[in-house]
Amino acid sequence: MPELMTVREVADYLRVTQKTIYRLLQKGTIPALKVSHSWRFDRAAIDDWLKSTAVGAKATILVVDDDQTIRDLFRDILEDAGHKVITAGSGAEALEYIKAKDFALVFLDLKMPGMSGADVLRKIRVIDPELPVTIITGFPDSESMAQALSQGPFGVMNKPFGEADVLNAVKSFIRIDRS
Numbered sequence: 001m002p003e004l005m006t007v008r009e010v011a012d013y014l015r016v017t018q019k020t021i022y023r024l025l026q027k028g029t030i031p032a033l034k035v036s037h038s039w040r041f042d043r044a045a046i047d048d049w050l051k052s053t054a055v056g057a058k059a060t061i062l063v064v065d066d067d068q069t070i071r072d073l074f075r076d077i078l079e080d081a082g083h084k085v086i087t088a089g090s091g092a093e094a095l096e097y098i099k100a101k102d103f104a105l106v107f108l109d110l111k112m113p114g115m116s117g118a119d120v121l122r123k124i125r126v127i128d129p130e131l132p133v134t135i136i137t138g139f140p141d142s143e144s145m146a147q148a149l150s151q152g153p154f155g156v157m158n159k160p161f162g163e164a165d166v167l168n169a170v171k172s173f174i175r176i177d178r179s
Helices: 007-014 018-027 043-053 068-080 091-100 117-127 143-149 163-173
Strands: 033-035 038-042 060-064 084-088 105-109 133-137 155-158
Touching: 007 018, 007 038, 007 043, 007 163, 038 043, 043 163, 060 068, 060 091, 068 084, 068 163, 084 091, 091 105, 091 117, 105 117, 105 163, 117 133, 155 163
Parallel strands: 060 084, 060 105, 105 133, 133 155
Antiparallel strands: 033 038
């Protein structure tokens, strides 16, 4: 039996406002069912819809995290959505990739051994000031986050996160012209 969500639940799941969900319903773009006088959303159908609408043009995305499991998780989610994914286990490795290749988006772990995510972000801003970066953190109130904030705007994704969070970040921050 499918897991059905209300408008409020799907808005929370997608991290958007209820008003946005109603707009998507009005346009007929989000998969939904009318049950009595209320809208319901099948979680599996929403996940499939996210995958199919993540980005019109597929992109090359860099994932920087010292945890292999996290890198593999991002690779699986993003490749399933049709994106090309390159992973780096350290800040130094990531910077080499950024110097050599054009990326549409970087997912960057904040806490890593050696060079911190804040240090990597500072160096990314020197190499490519316009490159969209989403910081991955389990420590949103840390000193490292304060250092990162001084480097200019970026997205933030708090751990733990799920597939919808990753795909929403791609949809929110990607620049189509960099694919």
